[in-house]
Amino acid sequence: MHSKVSHILTTALPTACLLALASCGGGGSGSSSTPTPTPTPTPTPTSTTTVVTGVAAIGAPLVGAEIKVVDGKGAAVALQDTNGNTIPYAVTNVADGSYKLILSTATPNMPLLIEATGIDATGAPVVLHSLLQSTTSPLVANITPLTDAVVAEILGANPLGVFQNSTANASSLALLGNATMISSASTQIKTIIAKNLTDAKVASATTLNLFQDTSFTTNKTLLDAALEALRVQIVKDSSGNDQLQISNKFVAPAQPEVEISLPVARTQLGLGTTGTLATAIVSTLKATTSSTTSVTNFGSLDSLTVAINGLIAQRAAAVNFAPLLSAVPAPPSPALASGKTATYAYNGRTTADLEALLASYATNNYQLSSMQVTGCIDDPIPSKGCVNLAVAAVVTDINGNQVDTFRDGVTYGKTTTPSWTLAGNGRYADISIYPVAYGTFGFDGSLTALSTTITANPAIGLQVNISDNDSSGTEIVGNSAVQLPSGQSVPFAYCNLAALCFWPAPAVLPTATGDLSDTLLQQPTLGWIGSVDAVAGAKFVVTYASWITVTNQTANVYLPAGLPTSLGTSLFPAADGVTSAAPLTGANIVAGFNLSWATWAAANPDMKVFSVRTVIVSTGSPSVITDNVVPRGTATGISVAPAALPAGFTPTSYEVWIGAIDNLGHRYYTLYLGST
Secondary structure: OOHHHHHHHHHHOOOHHHHHHHHOOOOOOOOOOOOOOOOOOOOOOOOEEEEEEEEEEOEEEEOOOOOEEEEEOOOOOOOOOOOOEOOOOOOOOOOEEEEEEOOOOOOOOEEEEEEEEEOOOOOEEEEEEEEOOOOOOOEEOOHHHHHHHHHHHHOOOHHHHHHOOOHHHHHHHHHHHHHHHHHHHHHHHHOOHHHHHHHHHOOOOOOOOOOOOOOOOOEEEEEEEHHEEEEEEEEEOOOOEEEEEEEEEEOOOOOOOOOEEEEEEEHHHHHHHOHHHHHEOOOOOOOOOOOHHHHHHHHHHHHHHHHHHHHHOOOOOOOHHHHEEOOOOOOOOOOOOOOOOOOOOOOOOOOHHHHHHHHHHHHHHOOEOOOOEEEEEOOOOOOOOOOOOOEEEEEEOOOOEEEEEEEEEEEEEOOOOOOEEEEEOOHHHHEOOOEEEEEEEEEOOOOOOOOOOOOOOEEEEEEEEEEEEEOOEEEEEEEEEEEOOOOEEEEEEEOOOOOOOEEEOOEEEEEOOOOOOEEEEEEOOOOOOHHHOOOOEEEEEEEEEEOOOEEEEEEEEEEEOOOOOOOOOOHHHOOOOOOOOOOOHHHHHHHOOEEEEEHHHHHHHOOOEEEEEEEEOOEEEEEEEEEEEOOHHHOOOOEEEEEEOOOOOOOEEEEEEEEEOOOOOEEEEEEEEEEE
């Protein structure tokens, strides 16, 4: 017992023995030495988290996007911030789209399916996916349209639906850990876009890792430049199956170049070495066409953003932004007579308007994000690349909140500084055609039964938007005609709204009703033919009277997508809490009320509400129409403004219109209609 105690003391208290040598050690010999104890190693802390990094980009960074994760068993993975607090999602950086995920576990069930949900620079919703096969370094998962394409091929379906129903799709999620499938699908996608990768000067597609490239950045060179030049989307084919479409962004927006059946892709990938993935390509073209000179100078495009932001930081006056405008702006249509010089114009915005807008950004210390290339402005589109490109940027305040969307046209000049300058698009009006679905609901939220006024519910049509006012509300566009692809023409005229209204009676100018019928072409409308007018890429020729030029102008406008084929009521934006027990009322609409659509937004991350309008109808009086501002970004509610009723105005019915867009360019409108 004594010796055991002495050993413990000697080991535990070596300092005490040095202070009193006579009492330490055996036999009392002063010449004996005390053994030096072996120090106990400090245990290495066991990690309790997993950190994943990457960049979310569509070419331009996907700024302020929400990042969520589900594991290989379909369970949502808990996330935390750098302080260890639980968070519902991570957020990408507003400058470069980079993100950092801290998973609240060191041993996640692999593989991981990662989702980024955000709004691009044009205001359109974007949902992209990526994967992390294992916890082997590097723990990097870049998120781009190309990673979304690879994931879609492996899953055999749109990753959005799989993510939303992850628990039920655990068997599909397990495939994301299959290295052979990942390699085969990645190789096919890179082969399809080989010409675009070459245009972007990617040295080796073979070694290009779409998911784990640690050097990937949103600088508009290499892979990022290729992303700017591609249009990648997932749609439903004629059989209702998910189809991947990939096209060069700078060709005429008609039939997609490459179409891939996702169910067939998954089947072939599952067959391993005996599968033939090429059979999943159902289009005539098997590869996208070259974007040629369009991407050559993309690397310097952000020099324009830098120049604008630099002037903003200096609180520059309007005149200081003049050097950023091109000396050779985008040509107007029709072309000017020989010897005439074009002036800057962008959808009715003049040089003075543009300089004033940028000066207002300077006054408020706003900043522009990296430019997003959205397409070609030249019409017809040149075969060897575009001269004038459409671009957009997110405008943020000092807190990183989105306050505006900046859109314009740009052109490249070898001798200009910066090398890219604002050139406009040569148009004196903002003109668009949208594929639309709309549903009519009662004040209790139920789908309204068919009647003499509602002949189909939901219904479809094409919305014509010819904006007739400038930023100050001054009318700049007069009577117009829209020539359909079928050759028929439909007239539009001024109706005291921000957009021209359908003009059915030549002798009487139209009166705005506030309903979608003011701007909608559908089956009963004069000139409506049907299928040829409603396919993606259908070309409409719009002739409009411009007060700026005092001459008629023309513009070719292309339909961004075919008519919606999915008309499920869950797609139409729904107001929270509207039920038979708590219906909307006319009193709500007159007085103003709080409108939320958070539940609908959570179920439809690939859609975004962009408009809310109330209409109060009275027999014998013009309707009272109130348009409400919907915040940019991912807002899920607003305060609807009260309606100002004229003296003697007696309401007979009330309407609330909510409009939403999806990531393909479809518009879905909900009409709440009631009489009390």
